């Protein structure tokens with residue numbers, strides 16, 4: 001085991017508490033420091049946690065908290081805007097299904113579980129700088145306080161401060177020319193309760209699934225060339241976005257129904273889709289990145305939470321098993337980097353398909369039967385990602 005006994009985990013989103021739980025399992029005392037003074041209850045749209053993410057969460061006992069709130073999605077149905085079937089895919093044989101859920105529910109479940117396990121989560125602690133010595137690292141917070149430990153973990157999301165402290169020349173997130181929205185429609189549409197529907201409509205892409213209460217959860221990616229931060233997008237009145245979305249989806253059967261039954265208070269405006277380009281350095285000295293700060297793969301991948309959970313577990317295993325910190329951090333990166341980079345490539349392809357015009361969608365509908373019999377089988381598309389499992393007991 002390395003000499004690391006205490007860790008400061010910066011960021012109390014999803015990766016932060018999961019990392020603290022994993023580090024504690026490896027015998028390292030970890031505290032989470034979150035910049036916001038309040039919790040993030042009620043903030044965010046829809047997410048999925050894939051089987052590989054559930055597998056990683058199971059190691060720290062957090063999988064049940066997620067499966068209790070996430071709806072199992074056993075297959076995916078793709079249609080065009082007129083409801084004509086493009087293709088249908090089952091989940092992978094022998095794996096538990098992915099879970100679809102709301103980010104606020106996931107956030108609450110993970111926080112409650114971490115707190116119940118004794119993880120300390122301090123709010124109002126925005127990291128602004130660090131002071132390093134040969135034997136320890138001190139996090140300095142905007143409120144004038146500080147905390148010292150053996151290791152500092154940056155689980156501070158796609159706009160990470162720790163990333164810039166590790167490498168001031170680190171690349172910034174890329175903006176994908178798509179705006180991200182989520183919503184809840186007061187309408188039950190005919191749908192299999194265990195299917196995730198992807199509609200490639202005339203106006204744009206829209207995904208949805210049925211909620212047990214008879215409502216329908218949906219998410220949309222609107223082609224939009226100019227980047228918009230979440231704050232900029234939220235500065236536009238929500239009624240304006242709703243009327244724009246209704247207009248965009250007016251010619252698409254399901255999209256128009258769902259938008260017509262979504263009220264302004266049920267629309268979640270998230271701004272441009274962002275992804276992290278390849279990052280040259282994940283760590284330096286006593287600082288290391290986990291989750292979106294290192295490798296945000298875009299929501300289209302359905303892997304953001306799952307890869308963050310995998311990374312947290314692998315970091316803890318490396319610190320548990322390897323003799324020195326430098327070797328542990330390098331090995332952690334070597335274990336995770338190839339996977340996250342493959343997922344990022346697939347997510348880029350998915351993002352491109354979300355901006356497809358009607359001609360391309362018609363072509364896809366014609367080609368899909370052949371494609372799904374040859375190279376587009378669920379196993380070929382998702383096998384490597386979703387069958388991944390981590391053996392906690394086996395030494396790194």
Ligand SMILES: Cc1cc2nc3c(=O)[nH]c(=O)nc-3n(C[C@H](O)[C@H](O)[C@H](O)COP(=O)(O)OP(=O)(O)OC[C@H]3O[C@@H](n4cnc5c(N)ncnc54)[C@H](O)[C@@H]3O)c2cc1C
Pocket residue numbers: 010011012013014015016033034035036040043044045046047103125126127128155156157158159160161182270290291292293296299304305308
């Ligand atoms: C409010 C919010 C809403 C989201 N909604 C969606 C969604 O609808 N759909 C989707 O696919 N993904 C969403 N995401 C992203 C998704 O949660 C992540 O992709 C995934 O969970 C990996 O999480 P992470 O913990 O690495 O990063 P995040 O979930 O982004 O968490 C990072 C945390 O670090 C904190 N932080 C940032 N800087 C500092 C600092 N200097 N000091 C201390 N703390 C800091 C942030 O406040 C945040 O709580 C959202 C993220 C947030 C923060």
